[in-house]
Amino acid sequence: MHYFFNPQSIAVFGATPKTFKGGYAILRNLISTFQGRIYPVNPQHASIEGIPCFPALADIEGPVDLVILFIAARMVPEALEQCAAKGVRGIMIESGGFAETDDEGRALQRAISEFVRRTGIRVWGPNCMGLVDGIRGHIFSFTDPKVLPSCLLPGPVSLIVQSGMLSAGFVVDILSHGITGFSKICSIGNKADIHESDVLAHLLEDPDTRSVGLYLESFIDGRRFLDLCRNSDKPVVVLKGGKSETGAQAAISHTASLAGNYRVAAGALAHAGVYEAQDFKQLVDFCRTLALHPPRRSRSRGRIAVITFSGASGIVSSDFMEEQGLSVAELSEATKIRLGRLFPQWMPVADPVDIWPAIEQHSGTDLDIYSLALEAVLDDPGVDAVLVHSFSGYTRIRLNLEEMSRQSRASGKPVLLWLLGRHEEVFQARKSARDLGLLVFQELHRAVECLSILFQPSGKLPRFEGAQPVPAPSSTGLSADLSRVLEDAEGPQDEWTSKRILQAFGIPSVEEAVIEDFSRFEGVAARMGFPLVMKGLQPGVVHKTEHGLIVLNIRNPQEAGESFERLMERMNGNGSVLLQKQVQGGVELILGAIRDPQFGPCVMIGVGGVLAHLVADTVFAPAPLGREEALDAIGRLRTPQILDGFRGSEPVDRNVIAAFLVNLGNVMIGCPRIREIDINPVLATGNSAVAVDATVVLGGPISRTDHR
Secondary structure, eight states: OHHHHSOSEEEEETOOSOTTSHHHHHHHHHHHHOOSEEEEEOTTOSEETTEEOBSSGGGSOSOOOEEEEOSOGGGHHHHHHHHHHHTOSEEEEOOOOSTTTOHHHHHHHHHHHHHHHHHOOEEEOSSSOEEEETTTTEEESOSOTTTHHHHOOEEEEEEEESOSHHHHHHHHHHHHTTSOOEEEEEEOTTOSSOOHHHHHHHHHTOTTOSEEEEEESOOSSHHHHHHHHHTOSSOEEEEEOOOOSGGGTTOSSHHHHHHTTTHHHHHHHHHTTOEEOSSHHHHHHHHHHHHHSOOOOSSOSOEEEEEESOHHHHHHHHHHHHHTTOEEOOOOHHHHHHHHTTSOTTOOOOSSEEOHHHHHHTTTSOOOHHHHHHHHHHTOTTOSEEEEEEEETOTTOOOOHHHHHHHHHHHTOOEEEEEEEOHHHHHHHHHHHHHHTOEEESOHHHHHHHHHHHHSOOOOOOOOOSOOOOOOGGGTTOOHHHHHHHHHOOEEOOHHHHHHHHHHTTOOBOOEEEESSGGGHHHHHHHHOSSEEEEEEOTTOOOTGGGTOEEEEEOSHHHHHHHHHHHHHHTTTOSEEEEEEOOOSSEEEEEEEEEETTTEEEEEEEEOGGGHHHHOOEEEEESSOOHHHHHHHHHTSSOGGGGSOGGGOOOBOHHHHHHHHHHHHHHHHHOTTEEEEEEEEEEEEBTEEEESSEEEEEOSOOOGGGOO
16 A cells, blocks of 8 residues: 555556646645655657647656546556556546446456456555545645645545545645644555455554544445454544445345345444444544544443533534533532632532633623633533533633633643634634634534534444354254254244254253144144144245244144134145244344455344334344453444333343354354354343244355355
């Protein structure tokens, strides 16, 4: 990656004197911002902008570190061969017309990937805006040379974006409003070779980058991405594009259906301590907040003191904080006495702290009420951070940003500022605050969201590096027929077969037996006892309820005989009946596992039974898991209270469910032909849990991301 971020010489294919062309913008940006050697390559011109132009790369004397291609897609393969012959170390393709277009474009992109495999030369793009370095001032991009260079600012945030033109407009918007500066902005486009993890690995080692934000529609190597995030102290924020559920339409199991296109990614990212944003500006706001104030490691969820000039905004702040899981700090008596010295006698000190009466009381004096109030609440041990409301451009309000910054640094506690007022004054104040390391927000809700992100549990746990030993099939108690199933079968297995596989790996299930002839019923029923459940087992049928193949609450032999005949009739005699002891009560969960093409094997826990799809409260985590990681996944459910004795039910020992998840992960690691596991429901009560229904889906290898 060194040759992309620190080249000494750059050649530009497609450089042109035509000022309305992208090739001109690239060259002009290089001339304005890059101090190294610049070589335009275009056989139609002898020079451009006073710089000698070369007909081909071979005509350049000396080495070329980086080549930027802005030429028609069909011309790229020949240009790549010129680069290989010249010994170029890095190639950035900014032109489009590849996999984002049609079959011909996809073939051209495959040719780029093959070129990389054959030569080892790294390629950035195609179809991207390139690289902007806010620290060095470099712009390796066709963005408008009249716009970006004039507003580029250095800062602690780096971005990786899959988009091209959006990244240009978005970055110019952020910079021109004085919100933050950037360290690196990397538009990676179609990712024919270099992808998000390659760039992220570089930025996490970059001393000028303190947080990284990414807009991504896909992950090329999800496991590497997760490992990078988990093992770095720098905060990573992701805005994931493409969250639709269309990917679930053809899913075989509940697990795959609930995974959709997004939930596996969301669970895996949370498991690695990645923060998630919901829009582009929130992405930058989270990044700049985390860059200035690394996430808080205290046990507190966030006790926030609010200093305001308006009672109404204090009330709304309190509402927003409760929504975000924060709390208004309860100030100590000592702090209230200290603040009370600033207030008129008729005004009691309350939380939030409305200082307008104090400002009125001391109008015409030199007292800086904001600074004195801030100092008092920052000294309070019951305060974790402070949200300040102020009004810029109002002569009776004094706001000393330098003192506010000094106090925040001295206390080690974040101070965030929500600022209202005339546009010109607010804009200048925002720029001053940015330079002082203070966070200023125009929207109160966004300020509270950013406070919340500081106290959000990171999710980072010491990584469980290997699965617990999974015995080979010959020593697990698997019968010969089950071993053959694991080796050769394809698609969903029936419930009986699925449970036998899971039982062999330590996953308990309800007592059951297969009945092909009703004459066997009496002996089995006598052993199990009523009430019983009967299920029809038929090849290829996964969702038995939809086919009328489940009968519950069978209370005597007569009902059993009638149910057996009815099920066999519905299956046209082509099947068998699974007889189960009916389990009563307990919490219904859904547990499962899936082999995801981006993140490899992942396990799932969620609210199960008939509510599985209605509630859709599920959490995914990459396998294998240790016990602590499994407990963390359980805790990330939106409704974990169902395990805690909800409405008088018996609490469930979370360690039992954690063991289920650990074993599921081990099965996925130890049996690479298992594509999906669906256990719905798992009935859990007290310190026990059993699988009531299960499906195992078998198939061949899925991708290289199956393996760590």
